[in-house]
Amino acid sequence: MIDIQKALDLVLSQKQFYGAEEVPLTEAVGRFLAEDIFTDRDAPPFDRVMMDGIAIQLKDINDPLRPNYPIQGIQAAGAPQMTLKAPDHCLEVMTGAILPLGTDTVIPYEEVEIKDGTAYVKIKKAIKRFVHRKGSDSPNGALVLQKGKKIHPGDIGILATVGKSRVVVAKFPTIAIISTGDELVEIDEKPLAHQIRKSNVYNLWASLLQEGIHAERHHIIDDHGVLQTQLKILIQKFDVLLLSGGVSMGKFDHLPTVFEELGVQKLFHRVAQRPGKPFWFGYHKEFNTKIFAYPGNPVSTYVNHLFYFQQWLHASLGQTLQMEHKELGEDIPANPNLARFVSVKIDPVTGNVVPFSHNGSGDLFSLAETDGFLLLPQREKEYQKGERLLFLAIR
Numbered sequence: 001m002i003d004i005q006k007a008l009d010l011v012l013s014q015k016q017f018y019g020a021e022e023v024p025l026t027e028a029v030g031r032f033l034a035e036d037i038f039t040d041r042d043a044p045p046f047d048r049v050m051m052d053g054i055a056i057q058l059k060d061i062n063d064p065l066r067p068n069y070p071i072q073g074i075q076a077a078g079a080p081q082m083t084l085k086a087p088d089h090c091l092e093v094m095t096g097a098i099l100p101l102g103t104d105t106v107i108p109y110e111e112v113e114i115k116d117g118t119a120y121v122k123i124k125k126a127i128k129r130f131v132h133r134k135g136s137d138s139p140n141g142a143l144v145l146q147k148g149k150k151i152h153p154g155d156i157g158i159l160a161t162v163g164k165s166r167v168v169v170a171k172f173p174t175i176a177i178i179s180t181g182d183e184l185v186e187i188d189e190k191p192l193a194h195q196i197r198k199s200n201v202y203n204l205w206a207s208l209l210q211e212g213i214h215a216e217r218h219h220i221i222d223d224h225g226v227l228q229t230q231l232k233i234l235i236q237k238f239d240v241l242l243l244s245g246g247v248s249m250g251k252f253d254h255l256p257t258v259f260e261e262l263g264v265q266k267l268f269h270r271v272a273q274r275p276g277k278p279f280w281f282g283y284h285k286e287f288n289t290k291i292f293a294y295p296g297n298p299v300s301t302y303v304n305h306l307f308y309f310q311q312w313l314h315a316s317l318g319q320t321l322q323m324e325h326k327e328l329g330e331d332i333p334a335n336p337n338l339a340r341f342v343s344v345k346i347d348p349v350t351g352n353v354v355p356f357s358h359n360g361s362g363d364l365f366s367l368a369e370t371d372g373f374l375l376l377p378q379r380e381k382e383y384q385k386g387e388r389l390l391f392l393a394i395r
Contacts, residue, residue, distance in 0.1 A: 001270040002379065004339040006283070010267045011308045011325040014283055014290055015315040018171040018239060022228035025159055028151050028213045032317035037145035042135035047077070050130040054090040054112055054119045055103035062125050064298075065107075068120045075100050090119050099350035106130035109341055124287055148318030171315045173239035173290075175215040177204045180255070181296065182222045183292040199299045199364055200244040200294075207305060210395060211313065215242075222246070227258045236264060242309065247280040247298030252313045255293055256280060264291060270376065273339040276300040277363035281308070297361035301339040306392040310385050326391035329354040332376065341373040341392070355390060370394055 001046075018095060020034035035230045056069055069090035076084045079097035084091055084102035092114075097333075099106075105128045113120045139143055144158055145151075145251055151159075151169070159167055179201045187197045201217050208215045216238075220230050232242055246255040247269070258280060266282040273279075279300075280293035292309050294301040314321035329352035332342070343366060344353035358366035361364065374388040376383055383389070 001277070002268050004274050007268055007271045008281070008288045008308060008311065011281055011312050012315050014267070015312060016173070016288070016290070017316060017318070018173050020168050021171050022069055022166045022168050025156065028159065028167040028169060028311050029153055029377055031151050031167070032185075032314075032319060033145060033147050033149045033151060033167070034170045034318070035168040036147050037144055037159065037162060039140055039142050039144055039189070042140045043137040043161065044132050044134060046081075047134050048132040049077075049093045049099055049106055050093050050107055050132050051108040053093060053106050053108040053110075053130070054091045055084070055093045055100050055106050056126075057084060057103050058126060058128060059104040061125075063125055063207055065121050069335060070118050071114070075371055076329075082339065093118075104128055110221070113204055123345050133372075146233065150319055153257055167381045172211075172213045173313075173316065174235050174237075175208060175220075175242060175314060176214060176238040177201045177208075177215050177242045178218045178220060178241060178243045180220050180222060180227070180243065184219065186383055187274075195215040200296065200298055203298065203302055203367075204242055204244070204305060207302075220253065224254045225284050227254050228261060231258060232262055234285050235264070235291075236370055240290045240292070242305070243291070244301045245294075248278045258332045259291065259293075264289075269316075271339075272337065273341065274343060276304040277338075279304045281307075298364040299343070299366065300360040302367065302394075303392070306373070306394075307341070307375070324391045324393060325388045326353045326372075326374065328374065328385055328387045329353065330385050334380055334382045335376070336361050336378055336380050339378050340376040342376055343370045343374060344374045345369065345389075346371045367394065383394065 023031065036208050054069065066088060072085060073082060073090045073093050074092040077099045079096045080089055081098045082100045084100050091103065093106060104268055105126055107121065107126055108130065112121050113122065145155055179198050183195050184198045185191050185195050191197055205217055218234065220227050243255065246253050259266065264284050264288060266283050269280045270277055271279050275297060278293055278295040283290050294304045311321045329347055332355065342355045344355050344360060346353055372393040
């Protein structure tokens with residue numbers, strides 16, 4: 001049995017880039033950039049009017065304003081640049097328009113009165129304001145989005161602005177989610193007294209869907225020969241296998257033996273943590289298929305997936321997953337032998353996390369009350385209220 005940090009290091013040692021693909025901008029949100037993005041011109045590309053009003057030539061900020069300015073015309077957004085022909089005149093300007101040549105200051109409509117083709121100014125002095133200067137956001141050729149960044153909705157606007165109708169992103173690995181166990185039936189079936197419906201595969205499937213990955217779901221019965229035959233096929237077909245169940249110490253937990261027979265290199269089996277201690281991880285030597293074999297209890301499966309797989313996935317796609325930390329809302333006794341993932345709720349007033357009790361790692365329904373899991377590392381000293389610890393959010 002290894003400690004949690006060693007297990008994570010071994011998982012991350014198997015990160016793998018699966019190549020790149022080009023997708024339409026409209027399908028790029030949530031994906032990971034596989035190219036650096038540069039501006040193709042200054043941003044903004046011209047001196048841009050920031051307020052509806054009038055544009056004048058002020059020159060020196062100490063110059064007093066004229067009491068009124070005859071209006072020469074209107075500079076609309078999207079129209080070619082106009083030129084102020086007389087310095088004692090003005091041009092009406094609209095938000096987003098290019099600043100007219102010969103002007104340097106915008107006075108908003110709130111500070112002027114328009115009457116009979118003349119703008120009467122209500123203020124005595126002005127400063128050179130309400131002009132978004134050319135290149136002030138980013139100069140032409142500047143790096144604005146880095147390779148490896150997860151694309152958020154705000155990034156889509158940047159990509160559109162620099163003309164990226166198609167974006168090069170990291171390919172997702174192909175993933176199969178596999179449940180094992182003769183006690184499991186499909187969700188649309190009525191279970192017998194000794195059976196339960198599948199749930200873990202759907203938790204994992206939904207978690208992957210949030211990442212934009214459409215995984216396949218499979219079920220294999222607890223038969224050594226059947227497991228060996230079907231896993232051999234799946235190992236050759238997919239980049240990653242996520243399994244739930246079959247790795248504990250029971251007489252029907254065949255997976256560790258089957259993996260060995262199929263040429264899978266075990267990197268570890270059993271981690272000094274609770275829940276999820278029987279977690280098994282390895283890779284196939286020939287096909288380089290990564291195998292995450294989680295214990296079957298639902299909370300154990302989910303915790304291992306959030307902590308190990310999510311960090312592996314982000315590392316493989318080019319970005320270190322930024323782990324959140326939360327403040328503990330009460331003291332918790334230490335455990336020098338095991339790291340613990342504690343189910344917590346977030347206090348809506350303080351934002352601190354508070355553990356709550358449930359029926360252990362087999363209590364699927366506790367996930368409905370859980371805001372996330374707080375990682376309590378192995379140590380002799382108790383965990384104290386106010387301490388900030390790693391938090392795995394259930395999104």
